[in-house]
Amino acid sequence: MKRSHLYLWLAGLIPLCIAVIGLLIYLYSQWQQRDLSSIRVGILHSMTGTLAISEVPVIDATLLAIEEVNEQGGVLGHLIEPVVVDGKSDPTSFAQQAEYLITQEKVAVIFGCWTSASRKEVKPIVEKHNILLFYPVQYEGLEESPNIIYVGAAPNQQILPAVEWAFNNIGTRFFLIGSDYVFPRIANEIIKEKIKLLQGTVVAEEYLPLGSRNVEPVIEKIKTTNPEVILNTINGDTNIYFFIALKQAGITSDKIPVISFSIAEQELLDLGIDNLVGHYAAWNYFQSLDTPRNAEFVRKFKRRYGGSRVISDPMEAAYCAVHMWADAVNEAGSIDTDKVRLKLKDESYQAPEGKIYIDYDTLHVWRALRIGKIKPDGQFSIEWDSQQPIPPQPYPIYRTKEEWNNLLQSLYTKWGNKWVRPS
Numbered sequence: 001m002k003r004s005h006l007y008l009w010l011a012g013l014i015p016l017c018i019a020v021i022g023l024l025i026y027l028y029s030q031w032q033q034r035d036l037s038s039i040r041v042g043i044l045h046s047m048t049g050t051l052a053i054s055e056v057p058v059i060d061a062t063l064l065a066i067e068e069v070n071e072q073g074g075v076l077g078h079l080i081e082p083v084v085v086d087g088k089s090d091p092t093s094f095a096q097q098a099e100y101l102i103t104q105e106k107v108a109v110i111f112g113c114w115t116s117a118s119r120k121e122v123k124p125i126v127e128k129h130n131i132l133l134f135y136p137v138q139y140e141g142l143e144e145s146p147n148i149i150y151v152g153a154a155p156n157q158q159i160l161p162a163v164e165w166a167f168n169n170i171g172t173r174f175f176l177i178g179s180d181y182v183f184p185r186i187a188n189e190i191i192k193e194k195i196k197l198l199q200g201t202v203v204a205e206e207y208l209p210l211g212s213r214n215v216e217p218v219i220e221k222i223k224t225t226n227p228e229v230i231l232n233t234i235n236g237d238t239n240i241y242f243f244i245a246l247k248q249a250g251i252t253s254d255k256i257p258v259i260s261f262s263i264a265e266q267e268l269l270d271l272g273i274d275n276l277v278g279h280y281a282a283w284n285y286f287q288s289l290d291t292p293r294n295a296e297f298v299r300k301f302k303r304r305y306g307g308s309r310v311i312s313d314p315m316e317a318a319y320c321a322v323h324m325w326a327d328a329v330n331e332a333g334s335i336d337t338d339k340v341r342l343k344l345k346d347e348s349y350q351a352p353e354g355k356i357y358i359d360y361d362t363l364h365v366w367r368a369l370r371i372g373k374i375k376p377d378g379q380f381s382i383e384w385d386s387q388q389p390i391p392p393q394p395y396p397i398y399r400t401k402e403e404w405n406n407l408l409q410s411l412y413t414k415w416g417n418k419w420v421r422p423s
Contacts, residue, residue: 038081039074039335041066041325042101044112044122049089050211050236054314055114057266058136059084061315062111064304065322075329080322083107087118089210089236091419094118098125098133108335109134111321114314115210115235116140116183117419123148130337132344134321136314138261138283140186141394142404147337149324149344150364151317153284155190156393159261161369162282163194163231165384166259171228172200175256177218177242178233180207181420185411187233187261193398203227208234209423213241219249222256232260239263243275253278259371264312268378276374283313284367285353286380297352310378317365320351324358356389364392 043062045055063082070079083105087094094113101107102125110126110133113119119135126133126147138153153159166174174195178184184207192202203225206218215238222230234242239260246258259280265287268276287298287310297319301311328343329335345360357366366389372380395401415421 038079039076040081040083040105040107041322042098042105042107042110042112043082043084044087044094044097044101044110045084046089046114047084047086050238051087051089051114053237053270054235054262054267054312055087055089057309057312058112058114058314058318060305060309061301061311061319062322064301065319067304068300069322069326075326076333076335080326087112087114091115091117091121095121095125098122102126102129102131107131108329109325109337109340111136111318111325113137115181115420116186117181119148120182120419132325132337132340134318134325136317136321138313140183140190141396142186142408144362144364144394146341146363148363149321149358150362150392150394151321151324152314152365153367153369154364154392154394155187155396157284157367157369157390158282159187159191160194160396161386161390162259162261162371163191164198165282165371166229166231166280167195167198167200170257172198173226173228174200174202175222175225175227175230176202176205176233177230178207179210179235179238181210181235182408182411183235184233186408188231189407190396190398191231193396197398207421208238208242210236210238210420212238215242215245218242219245219251222246222251223249227256230256230258232258233262234260235262237270239267240271243271243279247275253374264314265310265378265380266312266315268374269310273374273376273378277376279374280371280383281374281380282369282371284369285313285316285351286370286372286382287311288372288379288382289353289370291352291354293350293354294352316352320349320356324349354389359392362392362394364394366391 045059046052066080066082085097113135116139134149136151138158141155176188204221257279263281328340331343332339344358348357368389369386370382371384373383375381
């Protein structure tokens with residue numbers, strides 16, 4: 001090839017090279033846009049196992065809030081992409097899935113956990129990676145973390161006022177029944193301190209393994225101790241067998257009412273309304289709340305998931321959590337945890353239950369308390385309402401913070417460094 005022809009050939013390649021380079025630049029920019037077109041968030045709840053009856057609906061409420069945020073343009077101009085994983089009703093699985101969401105899926109935040117055992121396994125993971133966890137369930141307190149927003153109630157926002165209400169309105173002799181893991185164990189220690197202060201009586205205290213169906217010995221003990229009120233911290237489908245057995249034994253709500261701290265509208269569908277009418281539950285939110293904001297929320301949820309669906313307190317809390325996080329991200333101009341946390345402190349949100357606030361010091365949410373009585377239609381008539389949000393107090397005043405932490409540690413050690421008692 002002549003040199004002049006070579007120059008012409010090379011000159012002809014220049015436009016092609018420019019075009020190829022331009023294409024590569026375009027493809028790279030498209031790849032970047034695809035990679036950055038959405039912000040991933042983790043949803044970590046049980047889709048299988050004994051706790052699925054409570055947790056699967058919480059996933060639905062979380063997804064509804066994400067859809068609403070996306071309809072409004074997402075956060076920082078990007079859509080939110082949910083990554084849903086199964087905690088399998090097992091604390092170890094929750095820990096593994098949290099690690100997976102953070103390290104593999106690169107989520108910006110996690111919404112999830114149900115039992116305190118699962119939350120306590122996830123806590124060191126989100127702290128290690130400096131990721132926020134929004135926890136939507138009432139719990140036993142005795143915990144604070146810079147990486148957890150406690151949207152559910154602390155003891156002084158649910159358990160303690162309910163015990164006092166029961167003492168003043170139902171009776172002074174209490175039977176305590178719960179699942180055998182950290183939440184019921186600690187909750188009942190707090191309850192016993194409250195009852196002692198009220199000068200009431202705890203006639204017995206019993207625990208059942210998560211998922212247990214062997215409730216007959218507990219029923220027999222209720223019959224022999226003859227309490228006036230049963231305080232129930234059972235979680236999961238064990239409640240089905242407990243309430244069926246109560247009714248079969250003739251222990252109905254007009255004789256010995258049960259006040260539950262983990263049964264809401266969703267669980268009533270699975271437990272069977274006939275077994276629960278007349279019993280009570282204490283929550284910050286009930287679907288039956290008669291406010292325009294709640295009516296709109298219920299309408300949206302039913303339009304999305306069907307008219308027969310119901311909404312519980314943890315579902316509403318999970319829904320609020322997404323909106324609070326999205327608002328904080330937009331205010332911070334970043335998904336960086338430290339910047340978002342700063343905006344979350346003292347943030348308020350007009351929730352379906354009423355206005356709620358994130359406490360600056362504890363990262364717990366200020367919420368009002370309601371006590372509801374179960375009706376034949378599966379809803380609650382609200383028997384008592386605190387009217388105003390209650391400021392959270394994670395550590396009850398009955399003992400020092402050090403004493404409470406020592407109690408927690410003793411349980412953990414006794415159970416072989418686990419938050420659920422080994423079966």
